[in-house]
Amino acid sequence: MKTAVFCTTIVGAAVALSGASFARAQGCLAAHTSSNIQSCITSGGHNMDGTGSGFLRHHPLTVEVDWRSFSSFRHFSGTVENTSRQTLGTFIANHQNLYNVTMDMQLTPRWSVNAFVPVLQGTRDQKYPPVQNVEVAGIGDMIVGVQGWVLRPPAENGGNIAFSAGLKLPTGINGGTGTARLANGTVQKVVADQSLQPGDGSWGFTLGSQAYKQTYFHTIGYFQGSWLFNPRDTNNVPTFRAAKGEGVMSVTDQYLFRAGLSRHVPHVYGLAASFGGRMEGIPVRDAFGKSNGFRRPGYIISVEPAVQYQYRRSMLSLSSPWAVQRNRRASVPDLANHKHGDAAFADYALILSVSHTF
Template identity: 65%
Template sequence: MKTFTLFALIVSSTFALGQGCIAAHTNQSICAMGPQEETSSGKTHGGPHDFMHKVSVEVDWRSFSSFRHYVGTVEQTQRAVLGTQIKNHQNIYNIAVNYDLNPRWSLNVSVPVLQGTRNQLYTPKGVYEIAGVGDIIVGAQSWLFRGPTEWGGNVAIGFGLKLPTGVSDATGTALLSNGTYGKAVADQSMQPGDGSWGFTLSSQAYKQTYFKTTAYFQGSWLFNPRDTNNVLTFRSRPLEKYMSVTDQYLFRAGLGRHVPKVRGLSATFGGRMEGIPVRDAFGKSNGFRRPGYIISLDPGITYQYGRSTLMVNAPWAIQRNRRASVPDLAVGGHGDAAFADYALVMGIAHHF
């Protein structure tokens, strides 16, 4: 007999990196919900009612290249014609550990690492190469119901504390205003951390539906109450002198199903929305930020072999929107942001 269970490690304490300059700075663990086959003992791995393995370790990698500039939802195609588009390539690695206290409660920690390059065409000009550990998040998650439930689903609530462990003023080699090359602070989108304490709230849920499919939902919001982090942006507008410390959010939903006649293989398809709000939920929202969102189609496959699970996701952007920031609204302007067409996300997890 086959069953469909939830496989989602440490989702309560991790976040997504937006595809381009609309960027959070840590990954979200998205080993998605996937149908799994029961073992000979009748138990499954990865669901909220599985207490066979207390410790799980996951390593994720996300890669994207942003180059399409948008103001609002309008692409600035002239940038490509003139050769003035910013090209931003990033690799985000994430190491996550989950410890089950009991079948409902778990503790988790997520350690992101950023590596990327950016060709900056405005002062200070240069090709910036940045790498470093990001802001570590520690948290806890609880399933509301002890599984397995009679209605074939469950809901989890999570909380995380974001530590300011990442560098927020990383520098690269650039052409300075005096005509010489030297070190200059990299763009906000390239910074491994934001220099602020914060916290996350998240939820995930799944429900068995018709035709042996399962519906899933994941949502998370990173709250950063701090206004700015006092890191200079080198921008000309006084209101954008310092980098803003931003909230970040991500929502995913869709359907998944075991692939017939292929043991351990499942496929998911849904949508995702991720971004940075114009104004934070708490505190002020001054300084420079690129608020906006990306809506993507989110296909993926998951393969489970024993205690290990491999996943591949490829979110493809179908709508991009660079919204006006607080400084934009104050002076009547509207900045732009570079977006990617798609991202490649791969991860492997193991239950010990």
């Protein structure tokens, strides 16, 4: 079956304080900025109340809860949309809610450690035989990590850069099941599609960086980049696909790059608005190890408006990446079988984050 679902937004890994967090659902990517880089964007690397390292000593723990929601239904092969899927009614609708809990402990003004716990709830609706209406919910792969700023915050030059690393733990469900109704009307339990699996059951690691710099007109430029490395080849979870080389699920790398500008909204204390671009995806071949098995490689490029509001030790942020280019690339089995599978993308995503420093 060529049908595929590739989700627009970031999934089980997080880069400690890198500003990027991956909620790892196999074949599906979700990413967004955490409150750590938002705080820098909002206040230029200083706390809103004007405090510095003394604030960190008295309030070192930050807890963030994120919610991301998106529905993917537009099928692409390469950069070409398969509009016939909509006309013939053979498209697959995939809806996901991703909940992430991040706990960050500031050890010093420069160094911090954190832990990231993703939870996925998703449904996949296939209306043509065998009809499937599958729902899966569970914990994804957790991450523990560390980050260090090059300059001791707050940086006097109005800019700074941080590097981070994290260890991904195989804590997530990677063989979740759902129900399918066959042509004869019988209902049976099936292994859920790769896009609905909260984890991949494998060890991995993340590397990332984030930076910000005060620019003209009280505007702050920001950048972040992160990569989830999964050296394992496949996880032996069956896909029940007939194509050669697609019988089990691949364990994939994931990446995210973001950049843009942010500015404090005049005359509104604690409110900032930002606008930027982002590129995220799954590579055809991983950086380390083999890349066999079934995967839906590709990328999505989006524009991302966002607003952030900070009040005392709490922060609320809302962003909505809108896709401007979607590309489902050919996988390793696709290339070997001289074909090109498709994937379904969403038009946009909603990302809501709430954090509080204790």
